[in-house]
Amino acid sequence: MxxxxxxxxxxxxxxxxxxxxxxxxxxxxxxxxxxxxxxxxxxxxxxxxxxxxxxxxxxxxxxxxxxxxxxxxxxxxxxxxxxxxxxFPTVDYEWKSPKNITNSIIDYDGTITISDYKEFIKELSVLGCVAIQIRSFVSLTLVELKEFMFLFNETSIINIELILKFNEDLIDSEIIDLQKQYPRIRKMNIYSSPEDRDEYFINYLKEDINPENDCGKVDSKFFSIGFDTFAEAQCHNTCLNQKVSVDKNGLIKGCPSMSQSCGDIKQNTINEVLEQKILQKPWTINKDEVEVCKDCEYRYCCTDCRVFTDDKNNPYSRPSKCNYNPYQGLWKGEERYVDVVEYLVNEK
Ligand code: SF4
Ligand code: SF4
CATH class of the missing domain: 3.90.930 (Outer Surface Protein A; domain 3)
Structure with a gap:
């Protein structure tokens, strides 16, 4: 048999x-x-x-x-x-991490200087952080980019993604040389570009992005299917778990788009912020608890935004930038698709 x-x-x-x-x-x-x-x-x-x-x-x-x-x-x-x-017993995937912090977003618009981020980055490294996203609201010169990258020398950070505003004086060959000098740079998205094009690890976008407001989009192209995400998603938030970030004013937050800050990089250490235990609150909100997402088959590969949600007063509210209706199994644009909020009202 x-x-x-x-x-x-x-x-x-x-x-x-x-x-x-x-x-x-x-x-x-x-x-x-x-x-x-x-x-x-x-x-x-x-x-x-x-x-x-x-x-x-x-x-x-x-x-x-x-x-x-x-x-x-x-x-x-x-x-x-x-x-x-x-x-062939079934193996349970239990997520454990020896680190305190694994990822961070750093926003920059010139309000504070690049060197102001130095101690924050050093502390991220001590805490075990490996992945950083740097988002600039202003065009950066090659010199400024090098100044930023220099701060990551001798740190644990091995993966840097840059989201930059287009600078017509910055040419492809200079960016490629920069990446050779700082191989921690894995990906670069350059917005407000004159054209959409891909060049090596650089993704030029015509779109004019506001990194703070345009975050939290839900799209199948952002899904991450793998052991780590699947295991982490069982009991933790797939965006905010072990994340500590700094907004463009130097305020320490879970992510820069949050309204609540827990400190200031010029006055507080990350450890001081972690001791308050406020920043960690959303770390364990998982998609099995989030409205609508708990009924969605993508819940263990989809990022869980806790900032842009349907109801600001409900910590378990659905990510509002989602265009998928799991009750129909349809994405926006597909025939018969109905927005999930409207769909649930009509169901009652
Ligand atoms: S919580 Fe939302 S806004 Fe914040 S980093 Fe995650 S996806 Fe972006
Ligand atoms: S319903 Fe939730 S889990 Fe499903 S795609 Fe939308 S945001 Fe992701």
């Missing part, structure tokens, strides 16, 4: 309308599945295929064969003998 096992790197997540197979090793191999396949993969796990067909009175044998063909072809499952089933 054919028994089947789901590969440990594959997980099925149920949404209100659709379900999703997450392939945590191969993001592009993740696929939407109908709820009948979800049912087979959860309620009939570890049963032989023939027994599953019998459970449905052999009425859907052809469809079940097609499902298994799809699951095998995409390497979500494998067949084994009954005796082998226990050799």
């Amino acid at each position: 054919h028994y089947f096992k789901l590969f440990n790197s594959c997980r099925v997540v149920k949404g209100a309308e659709n379900s999703l197979i997450y392939d945590l090793e191969r993001m592009d191999n993740s696929n939407s599945i109908p709820s009948s396949v979800y049912e087979i993969l959860t309620e009939h796990i570890d049963k032989p295929v023939e027994e599953i067909k019998t459970a449905y009175n052999n009425e859907y044998d052809i469809v079940i064969d097609e499902y298994f063909e799809f699951l095998i072809k995409n390497e979500y499952i494998f067949y084994c003998d009954k005796e082998e089933l226990e050799l």
Whole structure:
């Protein structure tokens, strides 16, 4: 008899309308599945295929064969003998981190000087931070960029993403040389550019962005399907967990778009801020608790914005920049799509 096992790197997540197979090793191999396949993969796990067909009175044998063909072809499952089933136990993904802080956003518009960020960056490094996003509201010169990058020498930060305002005096070859000198720079988005184009790691955008207000967009292109995000998303917030940031005025916040600040980089250390325990409050808000998202199959790969939400007074309110309706399984622009807020009002 054919028994089947789901590969440990594959997980099925149920949404209100659709379900999703997450392939945590191969993001592009993740696929939407109908709820009948979800049912087979959860309620009939570890049963032989023939027994599953019998459970449905052999009425859907052809469809079940097609499902298994799809699951095998995409390497979500494998067949084994009954005796082998226990050799492949399902591994639980529990998220743990030895670090206090892992990521940060630094905003800059010239209100405070670049060197004012020096101690903040040093402390981020001591706390174990690895990823930084620097967002500039003003055009930076090559000299200013180098001054910023110099602050990261001898730090734990290995991944820097820059979001910069276009500067016509800054040419591609200079940026590429800068990246060679500072390989921590992994990605650069340059907005207000004369044209949309991609050049090596540089993404030029015509769009005129305000980094503070334009954050929090929900789009499938921002989804992150992988072991780390999946495990972290079970019990933690996928955007704010272990994040400490500084806004353009030097105020320390969870993220720069928040209205509440917990300190000032010129007067307070990050450790002092962490001791207040205010900044950490949203760290454990996860999508199984967030309205609407808890019914969405994308909840373990989607960033959870806690600033731009439907209801400012409700910490579990839905991210307001989401254009997906999990009750219909449709994105805005697709036929029959109804905005989720309107949809839920009509349902009542
Ligand atoms: S909480 Fe929202 S606004 Fe803040 S960094 Fe995350 S996505 Fe952006
Ligand atoms: S409903 Fe929630 S989890 Fe689903 S796509 Fe929108 S923001 Fe993400």
